[in-house]
Amino acid sequence: MTPHFHSRHLAVVGGLGRLAGADLYSKLVKALALRGDTDRYRLTLEQHGYQRPCGHHAEPAAMDGRELYLYDTLDALAHADGVLLPCFMSHTCIDALQAEVRVPIVNVMGALARHIDDVGRPRRLGILCTRYVREQRLFERYFPDHALAYVSNDTHEHVVASAVYGERGLMAGHTDGAIDKLQRACAELLRQGAEVIIPGASEIAAVAHLLAQRGLPVVDTHQVYVDFALAHPEPHPARAFKLGIVGGIGPAATVDFMQKIVRHTAAERDQDHIRLIVDHNPQIPDRTANLVANGTDPTLALYSACKRLEANGASAVAMPCNTAHAYVERIQAGLATPIVNMLTETVRHIAAHCRGHDTVGLLATSGTIASRVYHDAARGSPFDVIVPDDAHQAEVTDAIYGSRGVKAGYTEGRCKGSLLAALAHLARRGASVVILGCTELPLVLPEHPAFDVAGKTVVLLDPTAILARRCVALAGVTNARAAGRPANGAAAMP
Incomplete structure (x- = not known):
């Protein structure tokens, strides 16, 4: 038997509403079967339940930790190519969620906006949603050019909320009475001139087909969402640096x-x-x-x-x-x-900013010198790298590792004197640029464009500062690209 290789992994977060999640997942499976793409997709239904603080028979008035639940769930689905989130409340914070997770979240509102454009841009849309979604103006954000109609507060409380959250409502597994109530709400929207009615609550979306069977112009939100997800693969979001x-x-x-x-x-x-x-x-x-x-x-x-x-x-x-x-x-x-690479960046800095200097001194640990990593990084450069003799290297080692050295918390006194002695030694041998090639050394001698020692002037270079400036430059380019802006400068990734 030839094994099947899935080219795309889609996941559905079903724990925020099990019936709604199951409906969306079912529509996804059926859509793939109709397309003949079942073997090309790996599907996951994540049904880890969200414990609502307000209980199952009350309309949620706030997110109440929903974002934290979503973060944990989406983080667990990090290797999926896209996640469908059948919860309109959660889409009110989709930007904040997407900024914190790596998996692309397929935006149900983007799917609906495209669908409404495709069906001729009706002038007035009727919205059946929770009070929270309405207060957050979610639909206004995505349909700024449309007139939106909502049911009255009284109808919402006694009809819509009761149909969804009541003891005989959709969340409790009952449909007949709930559909009758939702039909009354739809009738009110039609009297306001709504040409299309959009379920803005996932439980209502799960029964949209039943409302449509009664002749109501109700969008099957979940079907629109599935069709959009399959037709428009979400790119992995551009990440801030x-x-x-x-x-x-x-x-x-x-x-x-x-x-x-x-x-x-x-x-x-x-x-x-x-x-x-x-x-x-x-x-x-x-x-x-x-x-x-x-x-x-x-x-x-x-x-x-x-x-x-x-x-x-x-x-x-x-x-x-x-x-x-x-x-x-x-x-x-x-x-x-x-x-x-801090060493490569330091050599590049010397080539760009210290032209004409043909002898560069290196103050570093004995390990750095023995490994010759700076010499390797500088291979082919128009300058020679020199290091202290054994006696002065012992001074550098003491400045770093000694009982009164910088790793022991000292930056003055004996450690500074030892370091200055080694620096003077390099300057007398012709070094006009000196690399402070141990990251503790700049804590004793900061970088300086013209440091006087032994009657000579040398450029003191701090590789840590050079590395920091390079990382800042890389962040600027990456963040500009993520925001869709032109990047200033050429800070290519090493």
Whole structure:
């Protein structure tokens, strides 16, 4: 037997109203059978029930935690190609939901708007919906050019709400009496001049065919929704940029990097800043100890952090640790999300902003120097990279790892003196640009365009700041594209 391969996965959230969910799902199955597409689709009916605080026999007056239920349900359906949501109340917050979940939500209101256009754009639409949907002006948002008719408050309370939520109503599984009541409501809408009646509650949508059988011009909302979903596959929504940060390598450098992201973001309000997700794990094995002393290999821990960030929707990953970049090549091979390479960005920065400087000094951990990752990144560049001699490298190591070093929380005194001594050593050897190639070092010596040391002037470069500026630029381009605006600048993803 030849196996069938499903090309599209559609899911129906049925827990908000089991009868309505079952009706929509049934119509979806039948539509696929009629199209001969059954084998091309995988279908899921998610019937995890929503516990309504107001009970089943009262009309909901607010969302009452519905958004949280929907988030959990949609997150569980993240691998579907589209989700149908037969609940008009939920569509009042569809934009907020879509911003937080990865699965595309098929918009029932978009389906209805297209349907109404296709049937000749009737001038007046009658709407049968809950009080909450009416108060949220959901139909006004999608039908701004149409006159809308609603039943009176008295009819809504004693006829429509009773037909849906009453003890002998649709939610309780009864139809005969409920259909009679809904027919009375439809008659009132017709007297107001409604040419088409749209069920704006999923329970009413489930019995639209019964109302149509009585000669009423009622749209079968669920059928329209199904036909739209099959004819117009929802693209995965353009996502706002989310930066994943592998944190804890080291802890202070992680906080410093986040501060630089904020500092370099042009923002007038909180919402203008970049969304960050940080996996802060100081227990990741020491990178230098592995590279120079056969310590525990941190590759798996770094890879695991990157995979968690990727699973949480990171658009790109930043690792504010120079030494950790010795492992980037093997980690990146297993990721779909790009790691923004701090070392590559630093070399690009030197090429663009430090032209004419032919000797670049590197202050870094012994692990970074032993791995030669900066030398590899600078291969082919018009400058040479020099590192301290053994004695001055010992000064750098003490400034970073010593008992009064920066990893121990110090930024003045002995650690600064040791770092200045190594910097002066590089300057005397001809370095006119010096890379602060350990993310803790800028906590002691910030970047500077003209730093005087040993009677010479050098450019101090902070790779963490360069990485932060690059991530901000990437976010600007990605967010502009997501909003459908032209992107300023060419910040291609690495």
